[in-house]
Amino acid sequence: MSKKIVLAFSGGLDTSFCVPYLQERGWEVHTVFADTGGVDAEEKAWIEARAHELKVASHVTVDGGPAIWAGFVKPFVWAGELYQGQYPLLVSDRYLIVEAALKRCAELGTKAIAHGCTGMGNDQVRFDLAIKALGDYEIVAPIREIQKEHKEVRAYEQAYLEARGFAVRAKQKSYTINENLLGVTMSGGEIDRWEAPGPGAKGWCAPRSEWPTAPLELTLGFEKGEAVTLNGEVLPGHVILAKLNAALAPYGVGRGLYTGDTTIGLKGRIIYEAPGLAALLTAHRALEEAVLTKNQNRFKPEIGRKWTELVYEGFFHDPLKTDVEAFLASSQRTVNGTVTLRTEGGRVDAVAITSKHILNAKGATYAQAADWGVAEAEGFIRLYGMSSTLWAEVNR
Secondary structure (H helix, E strand, O other): OOEEEEEEOOOOHHHHHHHHHHHOOOEEEEEEEEEOOOOOHHHHHHHHHHHHHOOOOEEEEEEOHHHHHHHHHHHHHHHOOOEOOOEOOOOOOHHHHHHHHHHHHHHHOOOEEEOOOOOOOOHHHHHHHHHHHHOOOEEEOHHHHHOOOOOOHHHHHHHHHHHOOOOOOHHHHHOEEEEEOOEEEEEOHHHHOOOOOOOOOOOOOOOHHHOOOOOEEEEEEEEOOEEEEEOOEEOOHHHHHHHHHHHHHHHOOOEEEEEEEOOOOOEEEEEEEOHHHHHHHHHHHHHHHHHOOHHHHHHHHHHHHHHHHHHHOOOOOOHHHHHHHHHHHHHOOOOOEEEEEEEOOOOOEEEEEEOOOOOOOOOOEOOOEOOOOHHHHHHHHHHHOHHHHHHHHHHO
């Protein structure tokens, strides 16, 4: 009798390969697609059809939009820091995918879970550590297993599927593509070869030649650091992010080519596109800069970077992440207001801010007007620079 196993499934080359591979080793494969917001209805239907084509025992699709907003986007925007100053953690839906797959394990009464992560990347760390943090499960990773015998893993997977009568999409032959509510990442092909990306390496963002000529303005309303309105309309967070993606991708906002230090020590080179997150981060930072104190604005990025590093490296369930989030939540108590964003293409800027918490001095404006006198200014400068001035006098 076959043993039941739940496979986190996206319909891509890796997870498609996993189905017959597991079946041929005696597993009864049940697939779960956690819809974290990166695909349309047509693509969801294709993924479901793909699962049935591969003759899985069952397939379910889970709505992961609300979970990815509450579990990742909200604290990520609070943190406000990109990994190594560039990368917006676009594959952090992995942690929510794990939770959806483990829920399916409980429904089926099995403690076996499989994923399609390779042994060369970071996702295997994220999946495995998240699973281990949430219970005692048997983890099966077919792609890691075949690496022991096959150097060109993607070519082997493709040949394996085609030999069994399963076609492989053309785009999956060249690139590893991940799409979710957060954005798109692309690797493989000429990207891995440190060459200029080819015309096929295109996700949501329009090239410059296709940008609209008219500028676009949007307004985001925040309560305690969380976006709650878009253009004055109260919406769930994951809907706001989806609408921002749709509005800003035609302007090419949020696309980048990034080389980073992966958890396992390799250099990772990817194209990423995250128009909605770019807008949220820009608006939130502009509001924070206006309402937080100097000490808060100076100190908070250090905490934000730690949160980002923990999530990037797989420690989504580490207690330090919970501790850091408690600080971040506290820092957001006055981050309330509305930010107007504007883009003419390629980037988005915060051009106007309204909030009752802006730290305006009633009688002074920077470089324009002051309600103190010359003597007070000179006295402040003298005391503020005392140590440096003394050192210069003594060692002149």
